[in-house]
Amino acid sequence: MHAFISVSIFLISVVISIRLVDSIAVSSKHSNSYDVIVVGSGIGGLSAAAMLGKYGYKVCVLESHYLAGGAAHGFEIRDKDIGLFRFDTGPSFFSGLNPDLPAKSSNPMRTVLDAIDEKVDCVQYDSFGLHFPEGNFVHTTDFAKNVINEVSGSSATKEWVRLMKDMEPLADAVAAMPTAAIRFDVGAALSAGQFLPNFATIEGGPFTTSKLTTSFSSIVDKNVNDEFVRNWVDLLCFCLSGLPADGTITAEMAMMMGEFYEPGAVMDCPVGGAKSIIDALVRGIEKFGGEVFLNSHVEKILIEGDRATGVQLKNGGKVIRASEAVISNLSVWDLFGGSIVDKSAFSESFLEERLSTPAGKSFMHLHIGFRATKEELSSMQAHYMYMDDWGRGVEAEDNAALISIPSVHDDSLAPPGYATLHM
Numbered sequence: 001m002h003a004f005i006s007v008s009i010f011l012i013s014v015v016i017s018i019r020l021v022d023s024i025a026v027s028s029k030h031s032n033s034y035d036v037i038v039v040g041s042g043i044g045g046l047s048a049a050a051m052l053g054k055y056g057y058k059v060c061v062l063e064s065h066y067l068a069g070g071a072a073h074g075f076e077i078r079d080k081d082i083g084l085f086r087f088d089t090g091p092s093f094f095s096g097l098n099p100d101l102p103a104k105s106s107n108p109m110r111t112v113l114d115a116i117d118e119k120v121d122c123v124q125y126d127s128f129g130l131h132f133p134e135g136n137f138v139h140t141t142d143f144a145k146n147v148i149n150e151v152s153g154s155s156a157t158k159e160w161v162r163l164m165k166d167m168e169p170l171a172d173a174v175a176a177m178p179t180a181a182i183r184f185d186v187g188a189a190l191s192a193g194q195f196l197p198n199f200a201t202i203e204g205g206p207f208t209t210s211k212l213t214t215s216f217s218s219i220v221d222k223n224v225n226d227e228f229v230r231n232w233v234d235l236l237c238f239c240l241s242g243l244p245a246d247g248t249i250t251a252e253m254a255m256m257m258g259e260f261y262e263p264g265a266v267m268d269c270p271v272g273g274a275k276s277i278i279d280a281l282v283r284g285i286e287k288f289g290g291e292v293f294l295n296s297h298v299e300k301i302l303i304e305g306d307r308a309t310g311v312q313l314k315n316g317g318k319v320i321r322a323s324e325a326v327i328s329n330l331s332v333w334d335l336f337g338g339s340i341v342d343k344s345a346f347s348e349s350f351l352e353e354r355l356s357t358p359a360g361k362s363f364m365h366l367h368i369g370f371r372a373t374k375e376e377l378s379s380m381q382a383h384y385m386y387m388d389d390w391g392r393g394v395e396a397e398d399n400a401a402l403i404s405i406p407s408v409h410d411d412s413l414a415p416p417g418y419a420t421l422h423m
Contacts (some may be wrong), residue, residue: 004207028294030313033321034060037311038329039298042070045329046281046292047112053288054116057324060290062311068282070329074275077369083415085369088274088422092404093239093383094172095259097268097277098122106175106321109277116284120276122268128383133390134136134228138381141265148229156226163223163233164261170219172252175214212251219253220245221246231390238394239385242360269409273418301344319361332357362394365422372407382408 036052038045041063049059067073071090078084096107099119103110113120130137134151149157211219220233230245237248240256259265270276280290297314308326312319329333332354335341343351373379386401387394394400408421414420 025252030060030296030318030320031291033310034058035322035324036060036327037062037320037322037325038327039301039311040070040291040329041065041068041278041294041385042329043072043109043277043281045070045327046278046285047109048327048329049117049290049292050112050281050284050288053285053290057290059285060320061285061292062296062298063294063311063321064109065296068292068294069275069278072274072278074273074278079369082369082418083422085415085418086273086275086413087367087420088404088406089365091274092406092422094122094268094270094274095266097270098266100126101266104175104259106258107420113280113284115280116287118280118284118287120280121271123271124266125382125383125409126266128267129381131384131386133387139385141261141263143261148226148232152226152228153375156229159224159226160229163220163229164257166219166256166401167225167254170211170250171258173257174251174254212249212254214250215246216248216253217244217246217249219250227390227393231387231394234394235385235387235400238400242363244394269406271410271412273406273410273413298340300339301328301341303342334358334362367420368421368423369414370421371417373417374411377405377408378421380405380408 035057036059038049038059038061041061045061046068049061052059053310061068063072067075069089072088073090074086074088076084076086096104096110097113097120099113099121103114127138127140130139137147137150140146144157144160148160167209216233216237219395220230223228224233234244237243237245237253241248245253272279274347285292298311300312300319301308301316302310302312302319310319310321311326330340330392334344335342336351336354382405384401384403384405386403388399389396392399401423404422405419406422407413
């Protein structure tokens with residue numbers, strides 16, 4: 001741990017915590033029917049429910065866990081002698097959430113929050129730490145000058161500049177159409193058609209937009225030969241998608257590169273952690289009359305004829321009907337790999353295609369509360385990326401570590417004199 005942070009770390013002695021009640025009040029009694037039922041309370045499921053509620057549908061979200069948020073939920077541990085620690089379980093890098101800054105159409109989370117008129121207070125910051133075999137650096141928007149040039153020299157810097165130049169029309173293409181307008185049925189003509197003129201001014205036109213669904217490595221290969229720059233791009237992709245450049249789609253990187261490297265770019269630390277985003281979505285759902293139920297395990301999604309008509313809960317077997325739709329926020333393996341749906345309702349080719357989706361590699365998550373004064377925290381970055389050996393690749397076991405210390409910007413996450421860390 002001293003390799004990352006120059007402060008003494010003390011593990012909290014409490015390893016078994018008392019489960020704390022979620023700060024957002026959620027419903028406790030299901031109705032017999034709704035317009036739409038959403039199975040799973042990940043960010044996708046909550047966003048769908050909030051938007052449906054905004055447009056007048058009676059919605060409920062059913063979550064098996066005792067906390068909402070899926071991979072983005074937050075949890076609390078109270079040490080009887082020290083106090084309360086709040087931890088995030090998943091995402092920690094955010095940008096474009098700050099309600100005090102103009103929204104970008106390419107940021108789907110901000111689009112949803114604005115639509116349901118909910119805000120997430122954020123602290124802005126513009127740097128994070130890098131601990132690489134080549135040395136220790138601070139990442140800023142001037143990454144080429146401060147890191148690439150120092151490690152690999154001017155030729156590598158020129159390659160990076162060329163890559164960024166090649167990404168500009170791709171970033172423009174991502175920004176040309178709000179993510180909320182994208183759909184895959186006949187309604188696309190109505191929602192997306194009004195934005196098509198935006199593409200007329202994009203360099204390369206339709207050919208440029210066709211690149212968005214390709215592997216990002218195809219863009220990198222054309223521009224970059226320097227080994228350090230290629231390693232950095234792989235790590236950057238890995239931080240965002242869990243895969244190196246050859247497994248990350250260009251559209252994701254086109255949006256991110258602009259967010260990271262345009263002049264004045266900042267990142268957002270949500271006050272209260274990622275859980276504050278979940279809380280905002282739950283508030284939005286409930287504000288429009290929707291309901292979120294925790295500890296509500298769906299045993300079966302009921303299919304009658306050619307449509308889903310409701311769900312059956314595990315405990316007690318209660319059936320809840322859906323007059324319009326059932327939305328699954330489950331993983332493809334949970335949905336089609338078990339018994340939650342009657343697989344005879346789907347063609348074999350449909351099931352085979354979805355169940356052939358490759359699973360990402362697992363991560364070990366470490367959550368630590370440690371002693372740190374305000375002065376010590378002020379000398380830290382909120383994030384660190386650590387790489388032990390580039391030669392082994394970013395996916396190698398015990399090789400890459402991503403560290404988040406949100407207490408650098410948000411002292412509400414730990415008692416005075418302490419901080420939280422998620423690695």
